[in-house]
Amino acid sequence: MDAASSSSSSSSSPPLDKKHSKMDKKKKEKKRSKRVRGDDDDDDIERRMMKKEKKRQKKENKKKKKKRKRESSVSSSASSSTSAEEPKEKVSIEATVAVAATPTAKVSADDDDSNSNKNINEGITLLLFYQYVEPPWDEAQYQTAKQFVSSIGQIYNITGRIRCAREGLNCTLTGSRHNMQLWIDDLRKFDGGRSTVDPLTGKKTVTEFANTEFKLTHNLPQGQRFPRLNVMEVIELVNYGLAGARAPPISKHGGQHLEPHDYHTKMTESDVVVIDVRNHYESNIGRFVPPPDGATVIDPKMRKSTEFPLWLDKPETKEMLRNKQVLMYCTGGVRCERASALLKQKMDTEEDTKSLGIKGVYQLQGGIDKYFKEFPMGGMWRGKNYVFDKRFAHAPPGIVGAVGDRKGDDDVDAYDDIGEEVNKKGPVDAADGILGKCEACSKPWDMYRGKRRCPTCGVPSLICRSCFEADKAGTKKLDKYIRCDLCVAEDVKSKREFREREEKESEEYENKLRQRQVLDGNDAKPLLGKDERVDTIADRSPCPNPEGITRLFLKNMCAKRMDESTLLDFLHPAKVTHIQWLTDRNTGKFYGSAFIETATLDDAGLVLAMDGCMVLGRKIKVKYQRANEKDLWPIPNTKVASREHKMM
Known part of the structure; x- marks a missing residue:
């Protein structure tokens, strides 16, 4: 086509251009509504990674199905045309199996391709655990630990996420039951890159993970297996903004661990407050509900863990803790470690917190996960436990037919309209066990599905199936006015407004802590602020x-x-x-x-x-970032004034 015809055809079709521009605009709006904030919330990062892994796994499953079809068609045609060669083929197959079964390592044979059907029938094992190490690993020990967990993960075909920091490990892993136990056994023997022999006594010391509590869940569907192992380098196991010298020592200030039965009993006492140290969107669908004459549950209404130190320092928070026993809980226990240590450090070092008369700080050993194992019917728990693995959320194991808790279902299409679940075990009244509600229509709902986030603060959106389908069909739009319940309650209407408020609160908190000198042992130093940054970097x-x-x-x-x-x-x-x-x-x-x-x-x-x-x-x-050869670098007038780097 020549230039003239091209220009005439383009000028003769403005309606098409308008249509395309409208479509582009809709696509941009859709992308904008789906965009997730990329700031310092580690929980959001893990959630996005989990979604990506799910997509990759679906693609891999499709490829495997196509490959099986091709192989079955080839084998069927071959068997019909060459039946005389069957004995020879059987011998070769038997020989192959015998070779594969030869133990070349202590990896279980159930992970071999020849036993893939057995694997599928047996299901997978999920492992949750964390371990803080004190003192923290130095750089060489940290690299040794990271390499070790990665290598044994590959040996035993373990998949999932390992958050590896100089302060320890925080893991969510999947694999076969046998291989998972082998992985645990090897980790228990690992010395963390440090000597296991005391130079003074010559005796063997306890290894880093000898007393770690490993929480195992067996016989989960194969679809809940992570596709690969991802070892993530992080500054903190939980991002509280308390890295390095800022971190309150757990061995010195940590809260008292209570086993689920003892924790359950404590919640019946009237002089107890229970702090949920999870994010609000987690507690929105499930939480502890003690008896009316028992403990009072406090939801700090956090969007991310970095908000906890700010919340704990507020005067209204301190008044709620006055003359109380303080209990804390989270999903697996790791978030309670730093949270309880921070409160106890404040009780030891700050006069206004000392004067509150707090009677003790306790945390749930093993978290909600372990509580469910001891109280399979739920005990004092109501609703679902939000998790950061492929289960997404789950009810106590003894609750039959809990809405949204069918094994293997991970999509809203698997559920009937609110009221009944399509479950062979029988229908249940859905509203009885549901604490959350749809942000668009206020219908009872407790499943976080899809990629939509609150358009102002970025936390996961709780949207029911009907509203999702209506949005897809174009009959109802999930626009920027559909926000999370926190943003609605706080009247936050834009990202800018949320960010400005967040920065203001953070600045006020840091300024307050710079002025407050906290005595920790014999050394006087600020809990936060510029002085701590020197220690964190040095x-x-x-x-x-x-x-x-x-x-x-x-x-x-x-x-x-x-x-x-x-x-x-x-x-x-x-x-x-x-x-x-x-x-x-x-x-x-x-x-x-x-x-x-x-x-x-x-x-x-x-x-x-x-x-x-x-x-x-x-x-x-x-x-x-290497400078481009064509660019002038360093740029004139960018030179730093000559001075010594000195902390204020």
Whole structure:
């Protein structure tokens, strides 16, 4: 087609262009509504990763089905045409099985391809556990631990997520029952990269994971198996913003662990408050409900764990704890460890918290997961337990026909309209066990499905099947006005409004803590603030820098409060020579990104080691960024004023 005809055809079809532009606009709006905030909520990150893994697994299953069909068609045609060769083929198959069954390692034979049908029938085993290590691993020990869990995971065909920090491990894993036990046995023997022999006595010491509690759930559907093993490097096992020297020592300040039966008994006492240290969207669909004359349950209404220290420091929170026994609980116990230690540290070091007369701090050993095993009918639990594995949420095992709790179902299409579940075990009154409600129509609902998030704060949206289907059909739109119950209650109507409020609260909290000197042992030091950033950075070793890059890219910094002095203090002792603040071309505004040049390769490696650390309430992101040969670098007028990096 020539230019003339092309221009005439394009000019003669404006309605088509308009139609396409409208479609593009709708696609953009749809993408915008589905966009998830990428800030410092580790729970959101894990949730998105889980969704991606599910998609990949579906694709892999489709490929396997096609392959089986092709193989079955080939084998059937071959058997019909060459029946005389059957004895020879049988012999070769038997020989192959005999070779495969030869024990070359202690990996179970049930993971061999020849036993895949047996695997499917047996189901999989889910393992949940965490372990804090004190003192934290140094860089060499940390790398040793990370390599060890990854290698034994591959040996035993274990899949799932391992959050690996210098303070320990937090894991959600799947695999065969036999191989999972072998993996646990190996981990119990692991010395954490440290010597297991006491140099003074010459006796063997207890290994890091010798007394770890491993929580196992057997015979889950194969569809709930993770497709691969992902070992994630993190600063904290739970992102409280209390990394490094900020972290209250668990061995010194940790709460008293209560087994489920003892915890259950405590909840009947009237002078007890029970703090749910999970996120609000989790407690929204399930929580403990003690008897009327028993404990009082407190929901801090958090969207992420970094909000807990701020909530605990509020005057109204402290009044709720006055003259009470304080119980805490979470899904598996890991979030209670730092939360209880933080409260007990405040009781030991802060006068206003000391004066509250708190009678004790306790936490549920093994979390809700272990409580369900001891109280299969639920005990004082109501609703569902939100989890970060492929079950998504589950009711106590003894509750028959709980809505949304059918084995293997993970889609809203598996459930009938509210009122009854399509279940062979019989219908139940759905409203009896449902605590949550649809954010769009207020109908009782307790399943988080799909990718939609609250358009203002980014937490998962609780939307019923009917509203999802209506949105797909175009008869009802899930627009920006459909928000989570917290944003509705707090009258938060935009992302900007939410972010400004969040930054203001964080700044007020940090300023308060800078002014407050907390005595911890014999050393006086601020609990948070710039002084702690020195300790957090100084105890890290430089990251490898094989390409010899001294230019780095930093993003997600606080646009309102970040300046040259603050950045240099944060990156101390690494020496920075140039900073290029990246601003918007049109408005000239700074949105939190910059390029920096360091004096040496070691300085660059040390800066990269701070990737993921908190500064001014934001998790800073760092990566090597080699300058383009065509670009001028360092840029004139970006040189840092000559001065010693010194913390304020």
